[in-house]
Amino acid sequence: MAAGWLGARILGFETPWDLAHLNPPERPEEVAAERAGLSPALRWIGSYGRLVKVTEPCLRAAERILQACPDVGFVTGGSGDGQAIRDFFARSPVGNRMVLVERFVPGHSWGRILDVFLDTWPLTGGESAREMIAK
Secondary structure: OEOOOOOOEOOOOOOOOOHHHHOOOOOHHHHHHHHOOOOOOOEEEEEEOOHHHOOHHHHHHHHHHHHHOOOEEEEEEOOOOOHHHHHHHHHOOOHHHEEEEOOOOOHHHHHHHOOEEOOOOOOOOOHHHHHHHHO
């Protein structure tokens, strides 16, 4: 199915999933700690997982959304080298609303922080995407 983003596609997935594993009970203290570094004045879109999956095409798509929506911020977090992401933020006209958390992040809590999960491409998310769908 065409997604309207040039060659991007919406991929099918097989169910059923273990929803108890993908959507465990909320940990309010952890959610609050993760949210503490983000402006409460913005709605947050983004992703979490391995930073290598956050490609320039993915960042350009997020940038386009932020240019059209001044009350939105983009955040991505996870393990790996974030230098290319930081470089993109530094040269973006909306880079002041882009945040990188360069460490392992607790996905179940991030799933409660993000208003919209942006899947990465061309390397799509795995468990993180399933977690977000389950929430």
